[in-house]
Amino acid sequence: MSQQASVLYDAxxxxxxxxxxxxxxxxxxxxxxxxxxxxxxxxxRNQLEAESWTPLLEAGVWTDFFIxxxxxxxxxxxxxxxxxxxIGALLGIARxxxxxxxxxxxxxxxxxxxxxxxxILMLFSRELYRMAGVDSEILPLYAVVTGLVLYNGSxxxxxxxxxxxxxxxxxxEAADALGMRRSQVMTSVLLPQAVTAMLPxxxxxxxxxxxxTAIGGAVVRFEEVIAQLRPLPTSDYRPSVIATLTAIAIIFxxxxxxxxxxxxxxxxxxxxxxxxxGAVVTTDMVEEQAPGVRLEDTEADVAGRKDxx
Amino acid sequence: xxxxxDKPLYAExxxxxxxxxxxxxxTFFSAIGSLIWGTVLAAMRVxxxxxxxxxxxxxxxxxxxxxxxxxxxxxxxxLADQLLWTLGGSDxxxxxxxxxxxxxxxxxxxxxxxxLRSGINTVPIGQAEAxxxxxxxxxxxxxxxxxxxxxxxxxxxxxxxxxxLTKNTTVTAAIAGIEAAAxxxxxxxxxxxxxxxxxGIFAVGFVILTLPMGMFLGxxxxxxxxxx
Numbered sequence: 194m195s196q197q198a199s200v201l202y203d204a205x206x207x208x209x210x211x212x213x214x215x216x217x218x219x220x221x222x223x224x225x226x227x228x229x230x231x232x233x234x235x236x237x238r239n240q241l242e243a244e245s246w247t248p249l250l251e252a253g254v255w256t257d258f259f260i261x262x263x264x265x266x267x268x269x270x271x272x273x274x275x276x277x278x279x280i281g282a283l284l285g286i287a288r289x290x291x292x293x294x295x296x297x298x299x300x301x302x303x304x305x306x307x308x309x310x311x312x313i314l315m316l317f318s319r320e321l322y323r324m325a326g327v328d329s330e331i332l333p334l335y336a337v338v339t340g341l342v343l344y345n346g347s348x349x350x351x352x353x354x355x356x357x358x359x360x361x362x363x364x365x366e367a368a369d370a371l372g373m374r375r376s377q378v379m380t381s382v383l384l385p386q387a388v389t390a391m392l393p394x395x396x397x398x399x400x401x402x403x404x405x406t407a408i409g410g411a412v413v414r415f416e417e418v419i420a421q422l423r424p425l426p427t428s429d430y431r432p433s434v435i436a437t438l439t440a441i442a443i444i445f446x447x448x449x450x451x452x453x454x455x456x457x458x459x460x461x462x463x464x465x466x467x468x469x470x471g472a473v474v475t476t477d478m479v480e481e482q483a484p485g486v487r488l489e490d491t492e493a494d495v496a497g498r499k500d501x502x
Numbered sequence: 503x504x505x506x507x508d509k510p511l512y513a514e515x516x517x518x519x520x521x522x523x524x525x526x527x528x529t530f531f532s533a534i535g536s537l538i539w540g541t542v543l544a545a546m547r548v549x550x551x552x553x554x555x556x557x558x559x560x561x562x563x564x565x566x567x568x569x570x571x572x573x574x575x576x577x578x579x580x581l582a583d584q585l586l587w588t589l590g591g592s593d594x595x596x597x598x599x600x601x602x603x604x605x606x607x608x609x610x611x612x613x614x615x616x617x618l619r620s621g622i623n624t625v626p627i628g629q630a631e632a633x634x635x636x637x638x639x640x641x642x643x644x645x646x647x648x649x650x651x652x653x654x655x656x657x658x659x660x661x662x663x664x665x666x667l668t669k670n671t672t673v674t675a676a677i678a679g680i681e682a683a684a685x686x687x688x689x690x691x692x693x694x695x696x697x698x699x700x701x702g703i704f705a706v707g708f709v710i711l712t713l714p715m716g717m718f719l720g721x722x723x724x725x726x727x728x729x730x
Contacts, residue, residue, distance in 0.1 A: 200623070201548055201549075201643075216551045216554070217553050217554075220553055220557070304709075308705075308709040309709065310672040310708055312683050313701070316683075317690065320697045320701075321697065324694065404568075404570065407572060408569075408673060411575060411676035412676055419571055419572055433584075434584060435584055438572065442572050445572065453567070
């Protein structure tokens with residue numbers, strides 16, 4: 194889109210092109226300077242020596258540390274979303290109920306757990322399980338999954354609610370006109386369509402969950418990827434701390450890129466396909482959810498969503 | 503019921519209120535930093551210079567896919583332990599506070615950038631074209647047509663980012679015992695007969711910090727939103 198007009202500026206003319214060329218040169222120079230400064234900073238502390246980095250190429254580092262960690266991360270993430278989905282669906286439907294005595298408790302539950310940090314939920318559930326006498330081997334996994342389920346159940350409740358509200362009004366009106374009961378309208382008309390519309394949002398919520406499992410690694414000793422930062426630098430392989438952390442970051446980046454690409458593909462596919470209403474709860478809406486803010490209000494970009502690079 | 507709070511270990515945090523005060527300070531300074539760096543990133547991302555656009559896009563897509571925990575732990579073990587950065591702090595407490603603020607700023611600015619960019623994208627391109635056709639200059643188009651609409655649609659997303667940041671400051675507990683989550687971690691292990699009470703205190707603390715802010719900013723966002 195380099196030569197196109199945008200909402201901010203026209204296609205550049207000769208003078209603008211010249212100016213842009215100057216900006217480009219200055220920016221590259223600044224970037225190179227910053228990179229050179231950081232590299233020399235690393236070099237000054239002897240962090241660039243080959244023996245700190247080459248151990249990462251050995252198979253044992255991966256088979257004994259990173260891959261078991263990654264499997265734990267994935268296990269916790271998938272368990273969490275599988276348990277959180279039905280809870281979220283129930284809470285989301287409950288928030289749309291016609292009965293105040295169902296709507297209100299559900300609203301209080303959802304707002305409470307959206308407002309409470311995941312880390313605190315994990316600490317709390319670890320103590321509960323410990324008091325219940327859960328085996329200390331499995332305790333961290335239980336704590337991580339419980340914390341993630343409590344939080345993401347509430348987040349997904351809002352996604353479900355937004356998904357149902359995103360369907361055209363005519364859907365429930367037609368079902369009402371056919372004489373269906375409220376529960377029938379929900380289970381056979383609204384929910385199946387809403388779940389389809391929510392699929393991209395659910396997959397991108399997985400990105401958030403994968404990132405949050407790292408909290409478990411740092412505070413409740415769950416043996417996922419980032420927890421390998423403790424044993425690996427002192428193991429026989431001896432990669433440096435910086436090298437290990439770089440590898441950990443890259444593992445997460447690749448994993449989340451794959452999930453994001455899948456979510457985007459799902460979204461495009463849902464918009465394109467002929468069947469259905471074309472309603473989609475998009476991926477941007479769930480990236481950061483806040484208590485007290487209605488999900489449908491945070492969708493800022495409608496007009497220009499498709500034009501970014 | 504609350505006399506367990508008087509232990510000297512908890513006094514280091516300044517009690518529950520002191521610990522939450524550090525949480526608020528972390529949120530405040532990180533929010534200022536993220537707003538500045540996020541705005542710079544957004545300006546690069548929507549600007550006319552391809553290399554800046556490329557840099558900002560790459561930064562946002564990479565940093566937001568790294569778990570915040572990795573960034574915060576990295577700021578401690580890489581910047582402080584290996585590169586011996588102090589960021590002008592004199593004791594460990596001050597140094598970890600500043601490193602945490604740096605980490606939160608680097609991470610949160612991605613979401614600030616995305617919110618601002620999507621706010622600008624809500625303005626239909628026809629409006630800017632119409633304004634240019636009327637002969638308005640670049641800055642007039644920005645000031646009269648684009649930014650007033652962009653600011654209005656950016657309130658709700660930025661509010662969500664601010665609240666998420668408030669909750670995210672708990673990750674500081676992974677590197678230092680200075681704020682509310684670390685105090686809770688210390689308490690919940692020692693007061694095994696009051697687990698529910700300790701959890702209740704800290705959970706309600708965060709609800710008090712985030713829920714009214716969310717409801718108020720959600721209300722403001724609705725009030726100022728542009729009807730299309």
